[in-house]
Amino acid sequence: MTSHPATPLVADTRPPPGTPFEQALHDFLDDYFDAYPHWATAIGYHLVDHRWPDLSEAGRSARLASIEGHDRIFRALDEGSLSADERVDRAILLEVLDGLRFDEATLRESNWDPLSYVYIGGSGFFSLLARDFAPWAHRGWAFLHRVNGLPRLLADADANLVGAGDRPVSLLHTETALAQISGVGELMDEGLTEARRRAEKGEEVELVAELETAVAAAKQALSEFERKLDAEVRARASGEGRLGADLYQQKLRHTLSSDLGFAALRERAWHDYHLVRAELVRLARQLWPGLLEGEPLPQSGAAGGDLDSTIVRRVLDAVALAHRQPDELLDWCQQEVRRIEDFCRQRAVIGLPEEELRITWTPSFMRAYGRAFLDSPGSLDEGQSSYFWITPPDQSGPAEDIESYLREDNDRMLRLLCIHEGVPGHYLQLAWSNRNPSLVRSIFANGMFAEGWAVYVTQVMMDLGYGSDDPALMLSHWKFYLRSITNAIMDVEVHAGSMDETQALDLMINGGFQEPDEARAKWLRARLTSTQLCTYYLGSLEMWEMELTARRQAASRVGADPEALPAPRIVGALGETPGFDYRTHLESVISQGSPAIKWVARILAARS
Numbered sequence: 001m002t003s004h005p006a007t008p009l010v011a012d013t014r015p016p017p018g019t020p021f022e023q024a025l026h027d028f029l030d031d032y033f034d035a036y037p038h039w040a041t042a043i044g045y046h047l048v049d050h051r052w053p054d055l056s057e058a059g060r061s062a063r064l065a066s067i068e069g070h071d072r073i074f075r076a077l078d079e080g081s082l083s084a085d086e087r088v089d090r091a092i093l094l095e096v097l098d099g100l101r102f103d104e105a106t107l108r109e110s111n112w113d114p115l116s117y118v119y120i121g122g123s124g125f126f127s128l129l130a131r132d133f134a135p136w137a138h139r140g141w142a143f144l145h146r147v148n149g150l151p152r153l154l155a156d157a158d159a160n161l162v163g164a165g166d167r168p169v170s171l172l173h174t175e176t177a178l179a180q181i182s183g184v185g186e187l188m189d190e191g192l193t194e195a196r197r198r199a200e201k202g203e204e205v206e207l208v209a210e211l212e213t214a215v216a217a218a219k220q221a222l223s224e225f226e227r228k229l230d231a232e233v234r235a236r237a238s239g240e241g242r243l244g245a246d247l248y249q250q251k252l253r254h255t256l257s258s259d260l261g262f263a264a265l266r267e268r269a270w271h272d273y274h275l276v277r278a279e280l281v282r283l284a285r286q287l288w289p290g291l292l293e294g295e296p297l298p299q300s301g302a303a304g305g306d307l308d309s310t311i312v313r314r315v316l317d318a319v320a321l322a323h324r325q326p327d328e329l330l331d332w333c334q335q336e337v338r339r340i341e342d343f344c345r346q347r348a349v350i351g352l353p354e355e356e357l358r359i360t361w362t363p364s365f366m367r368a369y370g371r372a373f374l375d376s377p378g379s380l381d382e383g384q385s386s387y388f389w390i391t392p393p394d395q396s397g398p399a400e401d402i403e404s405y406l407r408e409d410n411d412r413m414l415r416l417l418c419i420h421e422g423v424p425g426h427y428l429q430l431a432w433s434n435r436n437p438s439l440v441r442s443i444f445a446n447g448m449f450a451e452g453w454a455v456y457v458t459q460v461m462m463d464l465g466y467g468s469d470d471p472a473l474m475l476s477h478w479k480f481y482l483r484s485i486t487n488a489i490m491d492v493e494v495h496a497g498s499m500d501e502t503q504a505l506d507l508m509i510n511g512g513f514q515e516p517d518e519a520r521a522k523w524l525r526a527r528l529t530s531t532q533l534c535t536y537y538l539g540s541l542e543m544w545e546m547e548l549t550a551r552r553q554a555a556s557r558v559g560a561d562p563e564a565l566p567a568p569r570i571v572g573a574l575g576e577t578p579g580f581d582y583r584t585h586l587e588s589v590i591s592q593g594s595p596a597i598k599w600v601a602r603i604l605a606a607r608s
Contacts, residue, residue: 009135010138012047020081025089028074036049036053037051043443044378044381045380046138046142050141055117060110065099088602112170125146128142129143130387131377132384133377136604137433140203145311169237169238170240171234180364181365183363184365184366190543191211192208214452243526245262252265252534255447265488265492265538269489272485273489286314296371323406323411326392348583352582359387370521372426374389376434376445387430387431388427404516408514412470420455429590430451430588433594441593446451448596449539451536451542452540453543455484455537455541455543463573471591479513484536488537490508491532494526494527504526545601549604551580560579592604
């Protein structure tokens with residue numbers, strides 16, 4: 001084991017506490033970062049970069065005790081001594097603590113989800129390699145410490161994977177972990193390659209030999225863990241990751257930061273599903289003559305389907321013909337992000353971030369979770385790059401699957417994806433979030449805020465005229481929005497219902513007009529995750545509610561009728577409202593960090 005100090009060249013970048021609340025927050029973050037060090041690295045707290053979480057049963061008990069202790073401290077703070085911002089932040093923290101308690105005491109994924117360990121291992125290594133947040137003299141040695149600690153992490157994983165109560169280990173998560181686990185080994189190889197490259201330049205030369213020995217031992221432990229997953233854990237893995245109605249409802253409350261029932265969510269989603277499909281039919285009929293010149297409009301449905309679906313599918317098939325090849329995807333998206341930024345500058349839509357955006361392939365350990373991601377630097381890091389990850393098509397698969405992938409992510413859909421993941425979607429929103437002075441609102445990012453913003457702002461861009469010279473882009477937009485709705489329906493029906501693969505694929509392919517390859521990938525994701533897939537749709541609805549409120553308030557301030565807003569056919573397309581300025585509104589929303597949307601709404605209401 002190396003005697004080199006684990007954290008030689010980093011400092012605590014948090015501002016020193018100045019009030020009782022700030023001291024309580026500082027103390028909580030000390031314990032939180034210590035309990036989840038891989039997450040601390042990602043958020044930009046680097047004093048624990050050399051460590052892994054203690055995933056033993058004793059570690060879980062210690063985390064639960066810490067959660068209870070900090071909950072008591074925050075509740076005991078004198079309300080009158082807190083500023084308005086601190087009162088909001090305390091309320092957010094109490095919800096965070098409640099969610100942590102649920103994860104550790106009730107959900108207990110570490111006992112039934114082997115894939116969670118692949119994610120921890122992969123993210124713990126990736127965060128040290130992906131960004132130059134500190135000199136190699138820190139990152140390289142911290143990487144070595146984590147490599148040395150990996151066998152212990154895997155030993156805890158092996159001991160934990162016995163199920164939780166009446167919830168057995170998930171076979172689906174086990175098989176997916178086996179398919180993704182090589183990505184952890186690949187990251188160790190990348191770290192060793194980087195150490196050798198640095199040593200050639202005279203940096204930390206002695207690190208290489210230690211890392212070579214450590215990687216060999218860690219890879220042996222990883223191989224043994226993989227063998228046990230395959231031979232032992234798989235044998236007792238009789239579950240498939242579905243939560244069931246009661247557990248799903250509990251988790252939904254924490255994800256949404258509300259008491260919305262899944263039945264109400266399902267009802268609203270089905271209602272909007274039919275509205276959006278009707279809009280797709282209307283647009284497809286308009287586009288038919290231009291996209292399918294000389295081909296008569298059909299008078300009956302194809303292959304037993306209804307006429308409207310046949311028309312939409314045929315037009316979308318024509319749109320899908322314009323697509324990139326796999327080796328063109330990254331460069332094409334980089335250029336599209338620049339085009340979007342130019343539009344935002346010309347129209348003064350919103351202030352653009354200065355942080356670099358890199359568009360790269362998704363790391364192997366993350367590819368089971370989806371097709372595209374935005375990996376932002378943590379709020380405690382400064383001047384670091386964001387990563388827009390695109391999961392490549394599986395080149396080892398059948399040619400028709402690769403073509404199906406490319407047809408789904410055709411040129412129009414890629415334009416929308418670049419808005420969603422890039423500008424003014426996740427990349428821009430998280431860059432703004434990191435500027436917020438509240439550590440609570442920037443560190444504890446709410447997924448529904450992030451995903452809701454990305455879906456909402458895509459519609460805003462359409463309303464402001466982006467791509468207005470390409471009518472087929474609007475058709476693709478509503479297909480993209482329909483995907484967020486079918487995501488929500490599937491999330492509920494998989495985890496609180498009994499949806500099977502045939503029903504899910506029918507919903508996505510025939511109902512949502514998705515390509516088979518996309519639908520199969522989403523069916524996997526819907527079972528691997530829970531409650532996340534509904535955040536896109538529900539978050540966007542809450543964003544629109546905030547905009548409607550802002551428009552009414554703006555109208556009132558200039559003496560106009562606040563109720564004279566047009567009723568949206570679905571969402572958006574509200575036109576001009578007296579006194580309402582889009583840039584002012586958009587920046588007022590994303591300047592609040594990334595808390596649950598209800599807290600942003602309350603903050604803005606208090607300032608109006």
